[in-house]
Amino acid sequence: MAKNYEGCAIGIDLGTTYSCVAVWQEEQGRVEIIHNDQGNRITPSFVAFTDEQRLIGDAAKNQAATNPENTVFDAKRLIGRKYSDPIVENDIRLWPFKVIAGVDDKPMIVVKYKGQEKHLSAEEISSMILTKMREIAEAYLDSPVKNAVITVPAYFNDSQRKATVDAGVIAGLDVKRIINEPTAAAIAYGLDKKINCVGERNIFIFDLGGGTFDVSLVTIKEKVFTVKASAGNSHLGGEDIDNRMVNHFVEEFKRKNKLDISGNAKSLRRLRSACERAKRALSSMVVTTIEVDALFQGIDFSSSIARAKFEEICMDLFEECMETVDRCLVDAKMDKISVHDVVLVGGSSRIPKVQELLEEYFKGKNLCKSINPDEAVAYGAAVQAASLSEGIKNVPDVVLFDVTPLSLGIYAERDVMTVVIPRNTTIPVKKTKTCFTALENQPNVKIMVYEGERARATDNNLLGYLCLYGFPPGPPGHPFDVCFSIDENGILTVSAKDITNGNTREVTITNNIGRLSTGEIRRLIQEAEYYQAEDQKFLRKANAMNALSRYTYTMKNAMKHTNVSSKNLPMDEQKVRDAITEAENLLADNQQLEAYVFENCLNKVRSIFEPVVVKRKRARNDEVVALDE
Numbered sequence: 001m002a003k004n005y006e007g008c009a010i011g012i013d014l015g016t017t018y019s020c021v022a023v024w025q026e027e028q029g030r031v032e033i034i035h036n037d038q039g040n041r042i043t044p045s046f047v048a049f050t051d052e053q054r055l056i057g058d059a060a061k062n063q064a065a066t067n068p069e070n071t072v073f074d075a076k077r078l079i080g081r082k083y084s085d086p087i088v089e090n091d092i093r094l095w096p097f098k099v100i101a102g103v104d105d106k107p108m109i110v111v112k113y114k115g116q117e118k119h120l121s122a123e124e125i126s127s128m129i130l131t132k133m134r135e136i137a138e139a140y141l142d143s144p145v146k147n148a149v150i151t152v153p154a155y156f157n158d159s160q161r162k163a164t165v166d167a168g169v170i171a172g173l174d175v176k177r178i179i180n181e182p183t184a185a186a187i188a189y190g191l192d193k194k195i196n197c198v199g200e201r202n203i204f205i206f207d208l209g210g211g212t213f214d215v216s217l218v219t220i221k222e223k224v225f226t227v228k229a230s231a232g233n234s235h236l237g238g239e240d241i242d243n244r245m246v247n248h249f250v251e252e253f254k255r256k257n258k259l260d261i262s263g264n265a266k267s268l269r270r271l272r273s274a275c276e277r278a279k280r281a282l283s284s285m286v287v288t289t290i291e292v293d294a295l296f297q298g299i300d301f302s303s304s305i306a307r308a309k310f311e312e313i314c315m316d317l318f319e320e321c322m323e324t325v326d327r328c329l330v331d332a333k334m335d336k337i338s339v340h341d342v343v344l345v346g347g348s349s350r351i352p353k354v355q356e357l358l359e360e361y362f363k364g365k366n367l368c369k370s371i372n373p374d375e376a377v378a379y380g381a382a383v384q385a386a387s388l389s390e391g392i393k394n395v396p397d398v399v400l401f402d403v404t405p406l407s408l409g410i411y412a413e414r415d416v417m418t419v420v421i422p423r424n425t426t427i428p429v430k431k432t433k434t435c436f437t438a439l440e441n442q443p444n445v446k447i448m449v450y451e452g453e454r455a456r457a458t459d460n461n462l463l464g465y466l467c468l469y470g471f472p473p474g475p476p477g478h479p480f481d482v483c484f485s486i487d488e489n490g491i492l493t494v495s496a497k498d499i500t501n502g503n504t505r506e507v508t509i510t511n512n513i514g515r516l517s518t519g520e521i522r523r524l525i526q527e528a529e530y531y532q533a534e535d536q537k538f539l540r541k542a543n544a545m546n547a548l549s550r551y552t553y554t555m556k557n558a559m560k561h562t563n564v565s566s567k568n569l570p571m572d573e574q575k576v577r578d579a580i581t582e583a584e585n586l587l588a589d590n591q592q593l594e595a596y597v598f599e600n601c602l603n604k605v606r607s608i609f610e611p612v613v614v615k616r617k618r619a620r621n622d623e624v625v626a627l628d629e
């Protein structure tokens with residue numbers, strides 16, 4: 001594989017509910033899944049805003065129940081989509097945070113940060129999560145990280161892929177490659193099982209995560225991974241299952257208490273957390289309980305749910321998964337008995353009923369559970385990142401051939417979708433189609449580019465358009481070439497060329513509908529720096545306050561034995577007591593104060609206290625108290 005950059009590169013699985021970061025360890029010759037600051041190998045894809053600070057990951061998720069309107073999750077469900085997309089409209093109804101339509105119908109998330117209303121795009125929220133993942137890697141590697149491979153669901157369309165690259169750029173990353181999640185999992189599985197991988201093996205990757213469902217059929221032959229077909233559903237995952245459980249218990253609460261909690265964001269959030277826990281429990285137990293204190297209007301809620309009931313309320317979702325599995329095999333033109341291994345990826349693939357249906361479908365084949373479903377994607381991304389990097393020699397050579405998730409084409413006369421690159425074509429790919437003008441003396445042509453499987457062009461998703469000008473007057477049927485080129489990231493470039501009379505013009509697609517412009521990206525990078533600076537400012541103030549508070553406590557402890565009234569105190573000890581009072585007053589009334597005020601105060605109290613301690617020590621032959629820095 002062509003190595004295209006030097007230095008360390010990380011693999012990031014930017015998930016809907018959780019994200020994971022991994023790196024190839026050259027010395028050990030293996031991938032390391034990196035722990036975050038809480039010691040967890042996966043980090044919630046949550047960002048929260050408060051009056052004082054911005055929180056990302058575990059800290060954001062942990063406070064979600066008390067700050068639901070300003071805790072953003074599921075940004076991946078919005079990325080590269082329009083506000084008026086029915087899927088987005090549906091999601092908005094379920095989220096506790098507000099989403100409004102921005103410029104060009106772009107969905108904008110509304111939060112309150114430091115008392116001010118902020119409008120953020122899904123790219124910005126995703127960039128914050130990516131920044132967190134980068135920082136987790138930097139803390140572990142003890143060096144700056146720039147290069148990354150980021151994974152996306154296989155069915156992500158062109159706009160969603162481009163938006164993910166934009167998110168990476170805003171996070172200060174150089175996105176070396178975007179690869180499909182199931183393909184990354186196939187790499188992890190292929191390397192895990194390399195001893196058995198003689199000849200060609202057909203691997204079916206079943207990836208059911210928190211918000212998305214993705215399947216791929218991958219053929220592995222030595223170092224070559226070829227995706228034969230992929231299919232998926234952008235709206236099928238653990239959260240949809242959680243929603244089913246939430247609805248079930250909302251109804252139960254209504255029956256028991258004659259009260260409807262569905263309009264109360266806080267109650268719903270707390271109920272959802274309890275449902276998610278119960279769902280996980282049901283993967284190993286046949287019945288579980290659910291308890292939420294003071295769920296609504298002070299009423300405690302307690303109930304139980306059996307695995308059979310859980311399966312009943314989610315059965316149509318599970319069956320939808322199996323239909324997608326079938327579609328993928330049809331697209332790959334492969335019989336299910338030719339599949340050698342079925343690999344489970346994504347947290348929701350642990351659900352017993354899902355596993356049972358899969359085993360049944362694949363005629364009793366044992367499912368492969370040897371790779372961790374939460375980490376396989378980041379693992380594969382890290383291998384791909386290392387194999388693209390120049391400095392790294394020890395990494396297994398992996399050659400990837402992925403496929404396009406959707407057909408790409410142009411609008412032809414009478415709204416016909418003329419496909420230039422059919423779905424599931426191996427990428428990278430370049431295809432040219434010769435087209436003709438429809439009218440007499442037509443001076444120019446507007447080429448509308450669509451993606452999707454519908455016969456009518458306008459029923460598909462409009463990606464953008466380009467114009468070709470200056471055809472000479474003449475009858476209809478003037479020829480021109482339209483060239484579609486898809487790179488390794490699955491990103492499309494379209495150009496058009498007038499081929500008559502050696503008169504050539506080439507235009508690269510100009511209007512990428514919904515995509516951030518270079519100017520906007522620049523602005524968002526500056527904003528990301530602003531948030532970063534604000535986070536650091538917050539941390540500096542919190543650290544300075546903590547240090548001052550600890551020092552004051554130490555001073556108070558040390559002075560405890562001086563039980564005389566303050567007017568009888570020696571001059572320097574009175575000074576210490578005054579300094580303690582001053583520090584305590586500052587700490588109590590801290591809202592408007594900057595970090596340096598606490599730092600200066602600490603220096604001042606230290607300079608007053610330390611000589612007193614030394615003096616006392618000399619006087620009483622005491623030990624100097626241990627002082628916190």
Ligand code: AMP
Pocket residue numbers: 015016017018208209210211237238239276279280281283345346347348349350351373374
């Ligand atoms: P992922 O996006 O792959 O990290 O998957 C996260 C989803 O998996 C969340 O919806 C979790 O609730 C779900 N999940 C994790 N563990 C389990 C489990 N043991 N049983 C059912 N669902 C699970």
